[in-house]
Amino acid sequence: MHIIESGNVAAALGVKLSRAQVIAAYPITPQTPLTEKLSEFIESGEMEAQYVPVESEHSAMAVCIASSSAGARAFTATSANGLLYMHEQIQWAAGARLPIVMCVVNRGVGAPWTIWNDHQDSISQRDTGWIQYYVNDHQQIIDGVIKAFMLAEEVMIPVMLCYDGYLLSHTYMPFEVPEASAVDAFLPPYKPAYALDPENPANLNTVTMPDVRLDAKGRLAHGYMEIRYLLQEDLIRTIDVMARIDESFRKHFGRGGSPYYETYQCEDAEFIAVSLGSLSYHLRDVVDMLRADGFKVGVMSVHLYRPFPAEAIADALAGSTGIVVFEKALSYGYQGALCSDIKSALYHKGVDGSRMPFVHNYILGLGGREIRTTDLCEAFRKSCTEGAAPTDELRWLGLKI
Amino acid sequence: MTHTKTTILSLPEEEFVNPGTRACAGCALGTAYRVALKAMGRNTILVVPPSCLTVLQGLYPIAATKLPSLNVTFASTAAAATGLTSALKALGKTDINVVAWAGDGGTSDIGLQALSGAAERGDNFLFICYDNEGYMNTGVQRSGTTPQGAITSNTPLKGKLQQKKDVPSIMAAHGISYVATCSAAYPLDLYDKVRKAMTLPGVKYINIHIPCPPGWGFDTRYAVKVGKLAVETGLYELYEVENSVSRLSGASRKLIDKRALVPVSEYFRAQSRFKLMREAQIGEIQKQIDARWVRYFESPEDNGES
């Protein structure tokens, strides 16, 4: 069915179609309409699930952690300070290997208070062991939620599906809502290898020693480091699994084909802009404008940010002359996190002495600062004409200081 | 519901705690845990935050408990219990009990918000606070429930200046179906209260007084003796709150018939954590206890918590 709705409703429909069984919800702008919608689905009987109106985000993730440990499909959503308040629990969910799905409706973080969009919230959770997937429009939100459950349950790693607050959450766009039966055929019910059960007791997430240790029957069990190594191994494996799931989704629904990133006009591009989220669609206009002026430019939108598909991204970018990373977040004290990751991905391309593209980094749109197309256009044009910079200096766009 | 009191002869023989745990010698938590698990029975899932109980439960991959147990973050015990009850409901397994076991720090301080939230929502589980009156796992620091006057690792020279936080009253104020206080020194009373709690709806709250030899400063032989003194002096009261009515129970109820309390100084003098307490301070506390108990003696059926 084709409908016109908000991004938050697209996410809620995705959760309903995925038959999430436990939903923990705590209000925070701009996520709130998503979990409100889910409460409506459940109260009206349209959706069968337990809705837990928790008293904090820390508890929201606790509900997801415990219900997932007991074998239920769990979902929550949050933004900004709500996500930061969960931080301890986010790490716990990944370490405990629970396939929770959480929508992060991206918003800047305090202090000072801001309710507007940037990416600092989810970027600050980059190193927690979660899968992070950024989407750019409403169709990708609803499809992304369904794929996220599939992915999480296949690799037993939680997924953050990130989309821009207001720009996507509160805007209305047309999108296709998949048939429930088609989603059921794509996404089987959650069947964990182990769920808490009195018939088959286990003590989960116990204190674990620095070294490996024998169990009561004399079998060697993992130490802390082995458990964490396996998380990393499975995250790396997730890169291939994501491609497989995207392909399966494409077969079922006819949409997909870009599991890691999406490119626009990159085939012959000498200069490629890179960004996360809806900003990359904004940059398509800029690419069209610069192309009209004769610049060979393109834009890459990174979807799968953790695990980072470094090889695929480096392959796609290595042949260009320059890369311009536009970011709505910052690793304070250094540069944009995406920019660092891209440089790091390119590193091995340069060790054989091949020519490396230069990389510029623009920080923009923090706390909802307006991103003007003309500013983007000028910045990108400047990077194309200026070429490699002598220093790694961060560039700010739209700053009025 | 049966009103027959359990005796040592009728206590179920099945054990859910394996022999040999990592608790300190003489720890009363081991007793309370062993007996309470008998009352819960096999069809139970436990939730445990970091605490002495985490240590008692053993180091991966060896577990001291035969019941499934979910270790969770410090502040999240009650919310995790909610998560379990929600999942069990969603999966149609509503016959499984969910029981959270947290220390007093994990209950009265960092875990209070989640506990209050779950109580207000009416989620269906039993929350047990085992109250050893301090952060013992991290080396005996003060908690909200450490009593006034007690020396701890971070009240080393003056003792704790503030009063013990009354968490059972806070929980009773939520209007939940059951609040009870117990002591590890009276395991059969504990057993019966846990049994009763398991039959009631919503959040149930049980506070268990847990004498702790290294934290309180007494010889490992004396956990039961110290626990009993707390009750016999009238300082720690055993009671139940049902339908907003509070009634003394167990050994505390018996004190009404006896009409005699052991002087509270005996309790304080049995533990080195109270060695800074002066006679005048102890006298003041004795006066408060006496005032409370005179009311109980006068109207035994109306002994609502003050």
Ligand SMILES: Cc1ncc(C[n+]2csc(CCOP(=O)(O)OP(=O)(O)O)c2C)c(N)n1
């Ligand atoms: C968020 C967080 N803060 C602090 C700690 C450190 N910590 C672990 S156990 C503990 C004390 C537990 O005290 P209590 O709940 O009273 O249980 P007890 O150890 O006394 O049995 C503390 C402070 C932690 N694990 N997590």
Ligand code: SF4
């Ligand atoms: S510190 Fe106290 S409560 Fe903790 S295990 Fe030792 S005796 Fe028991």
